[in-house]
Amino acid sequence: MITWTEDQRSLRESVEGLADVLSDGHVEDDQRGAFPRAKWDRVAATGLLGLPVDAEHGGLGQDVLTTMHVLEGLGHASRDGGLSFSVSTHLASTATPLNRFGSDELKRRYLPRVAAGELIGAHAISEPSAGSDAMAMRTTAVRDGDHFVLNGSKAFVSNGPVADLVVVYARTGPAGTAAGTTAFLVPRDTPGLGFGGPIAKMGLKTSPLCELFLDDVRVPADHVLGRVGSGFLVLDYVMKREILYSFVINVGEMQRRLEQVVDYAKNRAQFGSTIGRFQSVQNLVVDMKVGTETARLWLYHTAQKLQSNKDTTIDVAISKLVASEAAVASAMNAVQVFGGYGYMAEYGLEKDLRNAVAGTIYSGTTQIQQGRIAAMLGL
Numbered sequence: 001m002i003t004w005t006e007d008q009r010s011l012r013e014s015v016e017g018l019a020d021v022l023s024d025g026h027v028e029d030d031q032r033g034a035f036p037r038a039k040w041d042r043v044a045a046t047g048l049l050g051l052p053v054d055a056e057h058g059g060l061g062q063d064v065l066t067t068m069h070v071l072e073g074l075g076h077a078s079r080d081g082g083l084s085f086s087v088s089t090h091l092a093s094t095a096t097p098l099n100r101f102g103s104d105e106l107k108r109r110y111l112p113r114v115a116a117g118e119l120i121g122a123h124a125i126s127e128p129s130a131g132s133d134a135m136a137m138r139t140t141a142v143r144d145g146d147h148f149v150l151n152g153s154k155a156f157v158s159n160g161p162v163a164d165l166v167v168v169y170a171r172t173g174p175a176g177t178a179a180g181t182t183a184f185l186v187p188r189d190t191p192g193l194g195f196g197g198p199i200a201k202m203g204l205k206t207s208p209l210c211e212l213f214l215d216d217v218r219v220p221a222d223h224v225l226g227r228v229g230s231g232f233l234v235l236d237y238v239m240k241r242e243i244l245y246s247f248v249i250n251v252g253e254m255q256r257r258l259e260q261v262v263d264y265a266k267n268r269a270q271f272g273s274t275i276g277r278f279q280s281v282q283n284l285v286v287d288m289k290v291g292t293e294t295a296r297l298w299l300y301h302t303a304q305k306l307q308s309n310k311d312t313t314i315d316v317a318i319s320k321l322v323a324s325e326a327a328v329a330s331a332m333n334a335v336q337v338f339g340g341y342g343y344m345a346e347y348g349l350e351k352d353l354r355n356a357v358a359g360t361i362y363s364g365t366t367q368i369q370q371g372r373i374a375a376m377l378g379l
């Protein structure tokens with residue numbers, strides 16, 4: 001059990017205070033499927049997008065645990081799960097590796113505006129034929145003087161349609177080797193970098209996603225994050241934080257949904273009794289409570305180990321698996337408790353379910369996490 005300080009609580013309160021603004025029109029925004037830039041700016045104004053960025057580069061210089069505490073507040077406050085996903089993508093994809101692995105010059109040029117949310121970040125790892133098997137990526141980066149020339153294509157770039165900076169992972173060495181990949185910070189206006197249009201998807205509709213095309217894209221060598229060949233080390237660092245950040249947002253969402261469902265079950269009457277008196281309804285709600293608490297415990301436990309520089313390979317995999325599956329179950333149970341109203345778009349619960357399904361796929365699918373856990377058990 002973590003006891004949060006006054007400072008940590010007040011950082012979170014500044015985001016929780018935006019609940020009405022961020023949730024306003026969330027069902028209509030989902031139906032339109034447009035990125036809510038004005039809401040993004042409101043989140044940015046709280047300083048949240050600079051939470052894990054060093055203070056000397058315009059951020060708030062907060063650790064992973066504090067960042068998570070505030071992000072949980074974002075999930076709790078905002079009914080726009082797509083916006084929250086765009087926030088965690090921005091933080092993990094770009095702010096995190098730039099802050100940790102960028103050169104001083106690169107940080108000076110970009111980081112203050114990333115921390116302020118003026119520049120939106122994305123990352124491009126997956127490819128049409130390299131998803132779970134990221135090591136099979138084909139996008140190449142070939143050294144040419146003081147530049148690298150990138151060629152290839154990327155799939156599923158969250159924030160891509162609105163991104164100003166993309167961290168592109170490309171092969172600089174032999175295919176299939178962990179040491180053969182490098183991370184590059186690529187500004188949107190770099191010649192040869194092409195963005196596809198927003199791709200329609202099942203959920204997270206306010207978080208736009210697109211393909212990326214790289215046709216002789218010349219990237220200055222000083223835009224490498226980390227070292228040449230260290231792309232998978234950068235990605236490992238990024239993915240751990242992406243999982244902690246995006247799924248603690250889900251915990252906030254699960255908590256909010258639990259409160260909504262308890263309230264509904266106490267007030268909705270059928271057969272002369274409130275539905276919360278029926279044990280089968282109680283079981284649905286109890287499972288939501290257990291899922292929320294279990295996911296929260298795993299995520300913060302993993303973050304504490306991470307901050308103590310302990311090996312978190314199995315903990316991250318368990319956290320991701322537990323939290324993503326709990327989020328789907330929580331949304332599904334909420335739809336069930338609300339009955340026909342749960343199925344109606346107006347209540348936002350069917351949207352929550354569509355949003356939650358994505359969590360079992362991005363940042364490594366459920367099956368990939370199961371494989372990692374099995375491997376850690378020596379199987």
Ligand SMILES: Cc1cc2nc3c(=O)[nH]c(=O)nc-3n(C[C@H](O)[C@H](O)[C@H](O)COP(=O)(O)OP(=O)(O)OC[C@H]3O[C@@H](n4cnc5c(N)ncnc54)[C@H](O)[C@@H]3O)c2cc1C
Nearest residue numbers: 123124125126131132156157158358361362363365367368
């Ligand atoms: C909403 C959303 C946002 C995303 N955002 C980004 C982003 O910003 N940047 C980015 O680079 N990518 C992003 N992705 C892509 C995501 O990382 C991939 O979809 C994911 O890694 C799975 O890859 P795939 O879709 O190619 O599926 P595949 O790898 O083809 O998997 C298909 C099925 O096979 C299973 N499978 C594959 N390999 C194994 C194995 N070894 N053992 C057991 N089962 C296996 C999978 O679990 C899955 O069920 C996003 C995806 C979604 C849905």
